[in-house]
Amino acid sequence: MTLQSHARFITIEGGEGAGKSTVLAALREFLLARGFEVVSTREPGGTPLAEQIRSLLLDTHHEPPAVETELLLVFAARAQHVREVIVPALQRGAWVISDRFTDSSYAYQGAGRGLDAGFIADLERRVVGIEPGITLLLDIGVAHGRERARGRDLAPGASGPDRIEREHDHFFERVRDGFLARAQAEPRRFRIIDATQSAEAVAAQALSHLRALADT
Numbered sequence: 001m002t003l004q005s006h007a008r009f010i011t012i013e014g015g016e017g018a019g020k021s022t023v024l025a026a027l028r029e030f031l032l033a034r035g036f037e038v039v040s041t042r043e044p045g046g047t048p049l050a051e052q053i054r055s056l057l058l059d060t061h062h063e064p065p066a067v068e069t070e071l072l073l074v075f076a077a078r079a080q081h082v083r084e085v086i087v088p089a090l091q092r093g094a095w096v097i098s099d100r101f102t103d104s105s106y107a108y109q110g111a112g113r114g115l116d117a118g119f120i121a122d123l124e125r126r127v128v129g130i131e132p133g134i135t136l137l138l139d140i141g142v143a144h145g146r147e148r149a150r151g152r153d154l155a156p157g158a159s160g161p162d163r164i165e166r167e168h169d170h171f172f173e174r175v176r177d178g179f180l181a182r183a184q185a186e187p188r189r190f191r192i193i194d195a196t197q198s199a200e201a202v203a204a205q206a207l208s209h210l211r212a213l214a215d216t
Protein backbone atom coordinates (compact mmCIF):
# COMPACT_ATOMS: atom_id res chain seq x y z
CA MET A 1 0.00 0.00 0.00
CA THR A 2 1.40 3.44 -0.91
CA LEU A 3 0.87 6.45 1.31
CA GLN A 4 -1.88 8.84 0.32
CA SER A 5 -0.64 12.44 0.24
CA HIS A 6 -3.03 15.25 1.22
CA ALA A 7 -2.32 18.80 0.02
CA ARG A 8 -4.16 20.37 2.96
CA PHE A 9 -2.26 18.37 5.54
CA ILE A 10 0.72 20.32 6.93
CA THR A 11 3.18 19.00 9.47
CA ILE A 12 5.78 20.89 11.48
CA GLU A 13 8.85 18.99 12.60
CA GLY A 14 12.10 19.67 14.38
CA GLY A 15 14.11 18.96 17.49
CA GLU A 16 13.45 20.21 21.01
CA GLY A 17 12.73 23.94 21.33
CA ALA A 18 12.77 24.55 17.56
CA GLY A 19 9.67 26.76 17.83
CA LYS A 20 7.02 24.47 16.31
CA SER A 21 4.16 25.69 18.49
CA THR A 22 4.98 29.28 17.62
CA VAL A 23 4.92 28.57 13.85
CA LEU A 24 1.75 26.52 14.13
CA ALA A 25 -0.10 29.48 15.65
CA ALA A 26 0.99 31.76 12.77
CA LEU A 27 -0.12 29.28 10.08
CA ARG A 28 -3.43 28.77 11.80
CA GLU A 29 -4.12 32.54 11.95
CA PHE A 30 -3.28 32.90 8.26
CA LEU A 31 -5.69 30.16 7.17
CA LEU A 32 -8.49 31.24 9.52
CA ALA A 33 -8.24 34.80 8.15
CA ARG A 34 -8.86 33.37 4.69
CA GLY A 35 -12.05 31.69 5.90
CA PHE A 36 -10.80 28.10 5.98
CA GLU A 37 -11.66 25.56 8.64
CA VAL A 38 -8.40 24.68 10.42
CA VAL A 39 -7.75 21.75 12.72
CA SER A 40 -4.54 22.25 14.65
CA THR A 41 -3.31 19.25 16.52
CA ARG A 42 -0.21 17.56 17.87
CA GLU A 43 1.60 14.25 18.25
CA PRO A 44 1.83 12.21 20.27
CA GLY A 45 -1.75 13.14 21.12
CA GLY A 46 -4.68 14.84 19.41
CA THR A 47 -7.47 12.63 20.82
CA PRO A 48 -8.31 11.78 24.46
CA LEU A 49 -6.87 8.26 24.12
CA ALA A 50 -3.79 9.43 22.24
CA GLU A 51 -3.20 12.13 24.88
CA GLN A 52 -3.22 9.40 27.54
CA ILE A 53 -0.61 7.50 25.52
CA ARG A 54 1.41 10.75 25.34
CA SER A 55 1.37 10.98 29.14
CA LEU A 56 2.64 7.40 29.39
CA LEU A 57 5.42 8.16 26.89
CA LEU A 58 6.66 11.38 28.46
CA ASP A 59 6.10 10.56 32.13
CA THR A 60 9.24 10.57 34.28
CA HIS A 61 7.86 8.75 37.35
CA HIS A 62 7.07 5.27 36.09
CA GLU A 63 8.87 2.39 34.41
CA PRO A 64 10.67 3.69 31.29
CA PRO A 65 9.43 1.98 28.11
CA ALA A 66 11.70 -0.29 26.08
CA VAL A 67 12.58 1.32 22.73
CA GLU A 68 10.22 -1.04 20.86
CA THR A 69 7.45 -0.19 23.33
CA GLU A 70 8.10 3.50 22.73
CA LEU A 71 7.79 3.02 18.96
CA LEU A 72 4.58 1.00 19.23
CA LEU A 73 3.06 3.52 21.63
CA VAL A 74 3.71 6.46 19.28
CA PHE A 75 2.13 4.47 16.45
CA ALA A 76 -0.82 3.40 18.63
CA ALA A 77 -1.47 7.08 19.37
CA ARG A 78 -1.05 7.96 15.69
CA ALA A 79 -3.47 5.24 14.54
CA GLN A 80 -6.15 6.76 16.74
CA HIS A 81 -5.28 10.34 15.77
CA VAL A 82 -5.39 9.61 12.03
CA ARG A 83 -8.75 7.83 12.21
CA GLU A 84 -10.53 10.05 14.72
CA VAL A 85 -9.21 13.50 13.80
CA ILE A 86 -7.00 13.90 10.74
CA VAL A 87 -8.81 11.90 8.05
CA PRO A 88 -12.32 13.08 9.00
CA ALA A 89 -11.11 16.72 8.94
CA LEU A 90 -9.43 16.33 5.54
CA GLN A 91 -12.53 14.60 4.17
CA ARG A 92 -14.72 17.58 5.07
CA GLY A 93 -12.26 19.96 3.39
CA ALA A 94 -10.51 21.39 6.47
CA TRP A 95 -6.80 22.14 6.63
CA VAL A 96 -4.96 20.10 9.24
CA ILE A 97 -1.76 21.37 10.86
CA SER A 98 0.02 18.88 13.07
CA ASP A 99 2.86 19.65 15.47
CA ARG A 100 4.87 16.49 14.63
CA PHE A 101 3.81 13.36 12.71
CA THR A 102 5.48 10.21 11.36
CA ASP A 103 8.78 11.94 10.48
CA SER A 104 9.33 12.32 14.23
CA SER A 105 9.21 8.53 14.60
CA TYR A 106 11.89 8.10 11.93
CA ALA A 107 14.01 10.79 13.63
CA TYR A 108 13.52 9.87 17.33
CA GLN A 109 12.87 6.12 17.32
CA GLY A 110 14.78 5.43 14.08
CA ALA A 111 17.84 7.70 14.03
CA GLY A 112 17.78 8.50 17.76
CA ARG A 113 17.08 5.08 19.28
CA GLY A 114 18.52 3.01 16.44
CA LEU A 115 15.38 1.12 15.44
CA ASP A 116 15.14 -0.22 11.89
CA ALA A 117 13.72 2.32 9.41
CA GLY A 118 12.21 -0.54 7.40
CA PHE A 119 10.14 -1.60 10.41
CA ILE A 120 8.96 2.01 10.88
CA ALA A 121 8.08 2.24 7.17
CA ASP A 122 6.05 -0.95 7.49
CA LEU A 123 4.12 0.47 10.44
CA GLU A 124 3.61 3.71 8.53
CA ARG A 125 2.09 1.85 5.56
CA ARG A 126 -0.06 -0.50 7.63
CA VAL A 127 -1.15 1.78 10.47
CA VAL A 128 -1.02 5.35 9.11
CA GLY A 129 -1.53 5.22 5.33
CA ILE A 130 -1.34 9.00 4.79
CA GLU A 131 1.37 11.63 4.52
CA PRO A 132 1.38 15.42 4.60
CA GLY A 133 1.44 17.51 1.42
CA ILE A 134 4.09 19.71 3.00
CA THR A 135 6.40 19.35 5.98
CA LEU A 136 8.14 22.34 7.48
CA LEU A 137 11.35 21.26 9.18
CA LEU A 138 12.52 23.83 11.73
CA ASP A 139 16.24 23.21 11.95
CA ILE A 140 18.31 24.41 14.88
CA GLY A 141 21.53 23.31 16.59
CA VAL A 142 20.97 20.99 19.55
CA ALA A 143 22.48 23.28 22.20
CA HIS A 144 20.51 26.30 20.98
CA GLY A 145 17.19 24.40 20.84
CA ARG A 146 17.71 22.84 24.26
CA GLU A 147 18.49 26.22 25.75
CA ARG A 148 15.16 27.56 24.48
CA ALA A 149 13.27 24.50 25.71
CA ARG A 150 14.97 24.81 29.10
CA GLY A 151 13.92 28.46 29.37
CA ARG A 152 10.31 27.42 28.77
CA ASP A 153 10.46 24.35 31.05
CA LEU A 154 11.87 26.33 33.97
CA ALA A 155 9.31 29.16 33.72
CA PRO A 156 6.92 29.51 36.69
CA GLY A 157 4.12 26.93 36.45
CA ALA A 158 5.98 24.73 33.91
CA SER A 159 6.24 21.02 34.69
CA GLY A 160 9.97 20.68 33.89
CA PRO A 161 11.66 18.51 31.24
CA ASP A 162 9.79 15.36 30.19
CA ARG A 163 11.35 11.88 29.82
CA ILE A 164 12.58 12.41 26.25
CA GLU A 165 13.82 15.96 26.90
CA ARG A 166 16.14 14.43 29.53
CA GLU A 167 18.10 12.51 26.88
CA HIS A 168 21.74 13.43 26.25
CA ASP A 169 22.98 15.71 23.45
CA HIS A 170 24.27 12.79 21.32
CA PHE A 171 20.74 11.45 21.08
CA PHE A 172 19.45 14.83 19.85
CA GLU A 173 22.33 15.14 17.37
CA ARG A 174 21.20 11.83 15.82
CA VAL A 175 17.60 13.07 15.81
CA ARG A 176 18.63 16.25 13.99
CA ASP A 177 20.65 14.26 11.43
CA GLY A 178 17.66 11.94 10.99
CA PHE A 179 15.34 14.84 10.16
CA LEU A 180 17.83 16.37 7.74
CA ALA A 181 18.33 13.02 5.99
CA ARG A 182 14.58 12.66 5.51
CA ALA A 183 14.34 16.20 4.14
CA GLN A 184 17.14 15.46 1.71
CA ALA A 185 15.45 12.24 0.58
CA GLU A 186 12.08 13.95 0.01
CA PRO A 187 12.80 17.48 -1.25
CA ARG A 188 9.34 17.90 -2.81
CA ARG A 189 7.55 17.49 0.51
CA PHE A 190 10.02 19.13 2.90
CA ARG A 191 10.86 22.80 3.37
CA ILE A 192 13.79 23.40 5.72
CA ILE A 193 13.60 26.60 7.74
CA ASP A 194 16.52 28.05 9.68
CA ALA A 195 14.93 28.13 13.14
CA THR A 196 17.77 30.15 14.71
CA GLN A 197 16.19 33.30 13.25
CA SER A 198 13.79 35.48 15.23
CA ALA A 199 10.31 34.08 15.83
CA GLU A 200 8.94 36.67 13.38
CA ALA A 201 11.40 35.71 10.63
CA VAL A 202 10.71 31.98 11.10
CA ALA A 203 6.95 32.56 10.96
CA ALA A 204 7.31 34.74 7.84
CA GLN A 205 9.26 32.02 6.05
CA ALA A 206 6.75 29.36 7.07
CA LEU A 207 3.92 31.59 5.83
CA SER A 208 5.60 32.13 2.47
CA HIS A 209 5.63 28.35 1.95
CA LEU A 210 2.00 28.07 2.98
CA ARG A 211 0.95 30.99 0.79
CA ALA A 212 2.45 29.22 -2.21
CA LEU A 213 0.35 26.15 -1.35
CA ALA A 214 -2.89 27.93 -0.44
CA ASP A 215 -2.85 30.02 -3.63
CA THR A 216 -2.54 26.99 -5.92
Ligand code: T5A
Nearest residue numbers: 017018019020021022043044104105108148152164198199
Ligand atom coordinates in the same frame (compact mmCIF):
# COMPACT_ATOMS: atom_id res chain seq x y z
N1 T5A B 1 8.15 12.07 19.80
C1 T5A B 1 7.07 12.53 19.12
C2 T5A B 1 8.76 10.86 19.45
O1 T5A B 1 9.73 10.44 20.07
N2 T5A B 1 8.27 10.16 18.38
C3 T5A B 1 7.17 10.57 17.67
O2 T5A B 1 6.75 9.90 16.71
C4 T5A B 1 6.55 11.81 18.06
C5 T5A B 1 5.35 12.30 17.32
C6 T5A B 1 6.95 15.44 22.56
C7 T5A B 1 8.07 14.48 22.44
O3 T5A B 1 7.63 13.33 21.74
C8 T5A B 1 8.68 12.85 20.94
C9 T5A B 1 9.47 14.08 20.56
C10 T5A B 1 9.30 14.99 21.75
O4 T5A B 1 10.39 14.78 22.61
P1 T5A B 1 6.56 17.84 21.59
O5 T5A B 1 5.37 18.13 22.41
O6 T5A B 1 6.55 18.35 20.21
O7 T5A B 1 6.86 16.26 21.47
O8 T5A B 1 7.72 18.34 22.48
P2 T5A B 1 8.96 19.14 22.10
O9 T5A B 1 9.74 18.78 20.92
O10 T5A B 1 9.65 19.13 23.42
O11 T5A B 1 8.39 20.47 21.63
P3 T5A B 1 8.83 21.76 22.20
O12 T5A B 1 7.61 22.15 22.93
O13 T5A B 1 10.12 21.78 22.92
O14 T5A B 1 9.25 22.59 20.99
P4 T5A B 1 8.56 23.58 20.09
O15 T5A B 1 7.07 23.49 20.06
O16 T5A B 1 9.28 23.37 18.85
O17 T5A B 1 8.97 24.97 20.72
P5 T5A B 1 8.09 26.17 21.27
O18 T5A B 1 7.35 26.83 20.17
O19 T5A B 1 7.39 25.76 22.50
O20 T5A B 1 9.29 27.12 21.65
C11 T5A B 1 10.17 26.78 22.70
C12 T5A B 1 10.59 28.07 23.42
O21 T5A B 1 11.38 28.88 22.53
C13 T5A B 1 10.74 30.14 22.27
C14 T5A B 1 9.29 29.98 22.71
O22 T5A B 1 8.74 31.18 23.13
C15 T5A B 1 9.41 28.95 23.84
O23 T5A B 1 9.73 29.57 25.03
N3 T5A B 1 10.90 30.40 20.84
C16 T5A B 1 11.84 31.22 20.34
N4 T5A B 1 12.77 32.01 20.93
C17 T5A B 1 13.58 32.72 20.10
N5 T5A B 1 13.50 32.70 18.74
C18 T5A B 1 12.57 31.94 18.12
N6 T5A B 1 12.54 31.89 16.77
C19 T5A B 1 11.70 31.16 18.93
N7 T5A B 1 10.69 30.29 18.65
C20 T5A B 1 10.23 29.82 19.83
